[in-house]
Amino acid sequence: MKKQxxxxxxxxxxxxxxxxxxxxxxxxVTCLSFDYGQKHRVELERAQSxxxxxxxxxxxxxxxxxxxSPTKEIQNYPKVKYGVIKLDGLAPMLNSALVEGGDEVxxxxxxxxNMKETVVPNRNKIFSSIIQAVALSIANEKDTEVxxxxxxxxxxxxxxxxxRQEFRDADYFAFTEGNWDADRVSxxxxxxxxxxxxxxxxxxxxxxxxxxxxxxxxxxxxTSYKPINIAGKWYSDYKSASSVERVEAFIKLGRPDPVxxxxxxxxxxxxxxxxxxxxxxxxx
Numbered sequence: 001m002k003k004q005x006x007x008x009x010x011x012x013x014x015x016x017x018x019x020x021x022x023x024x025x026x027x028x029v030t031c032l033s034f035d036y037g038q039k040h041r042v043e044l045e046r047a048q049s050x051x052x053x054x055x056x057x058x059x060x061x062x063x064x065x066x067x068x069s070p071t072k073e074i075q076n077y078p079k080v081k082y083g084v085i086k087l088d089g090l091a092p093m094l095n096s097a098l099v100e101g102g103d104e105v106x107x108x109x110x111x112x113x114n115m116k117e118t119v120v121p122n123r124n125k126i127f128s129s130i131i132q133a134v135a136l137s138i139a140n141e142k143d144t145e146v147x148x149x150x151x152x153x154x155x156x157x158x159x160x161x162x163x164r165q166e167f168r169d170a171d172y173f174a175f176t177e178g179n180w181d182a183d184r185v186s187x188x189x190x191x192x193x194x195x196x197x198x199x200x201x202x203x204x205x206x207x208x209x210x211x212x213x214x215x216x217x218x219x220x221x222x223t224s225y226k227p228i229n230i231a232g233k234w235y236s237d238y239k240s241a242s243s244v245e246r247v248e249a250f251i252k253l254g255r256p257d258p259v260x261x262x263x264x265x266x267x268x269x270x271x272x273x274x275x276x277x278x279x280x281x282x283x284x
Contacts, residue, residue: 013218023210029080
């Protein structure tokens with residue numbers, strides 16, 4: 001039986017790359033997304049599209065157990081399971097710029113103080129409680145160990161307290177205290193000490209291993225907290241902090257972001273997006 005993992009798949013590039021890493025490492029993955037009334041619900045569409053793409057291209061070159069180059073033998077990996085948990089009834093009761101009815105999403109860099117307005121109170125605790133329940137259920141049903149995976153990274157820590165290791169440790173302790181057989185479930189956060197550039201680099205490695213197209217994978221992700229709809233098509237903004245951080249990673253990687261961008265004037269090309277972000281980074 002394949003190793004089992006449950007992933008919180010937001011539809012963003014971080015958790016999407018964790019999905020690639022889990023598949024590369026030989027896990028059978030159950031993905032859960034959460035509709036909590038976020039303004040950027042397009043991320044749920046992107047998550048579904050990514051899972052569909054992966055499941056329709058479910059072959060990859062296996063790596064030899066001794067770490068040598070991939071063999072020529074093509075192996076199938078199990079289909080990724082995916083579901084959306086509806087929590088949108090919470091939105092009217094949450095004080096955050098990220099949910100419907102909240103204040104305007106601030107622009108700039110994550111290091112700015114006003115970025116705390118994008119915190120959703122207790123969001124990761126709410127998510128993790130549900131994910132832990134699903135993971136433990138799988139562990140008991142299949143009589144196996146299960147890993148819970150999340151895409152949190154070092155860039156999240158300053159703004160989002162529930163992305164810090166101290167929170168993760170306390171949350172896991174509460175889970176083990178409140179459930180029988182909880183030791184069957186453990187947590188994996190592969191990018192906890194990295195940034196979005198590290199995530200993209202690993203994503204490129206995983207795409208090659210899995211036989212997936214890098215641009216197609218990352219087109220099917222959303223990092224923008226202020227997506228823009230033009231003629232029925234969703235575009236990412238490039239001025240909110242989450243987008244700035246993503247674009248910075250692609251600049252470091254030396255390749256254009258395949259996601260389509262726009263601003264109040266309409267569709268924006270990569271040069272416009274890159275120049276804007278470079279100005280922000282130079283001023284920081």
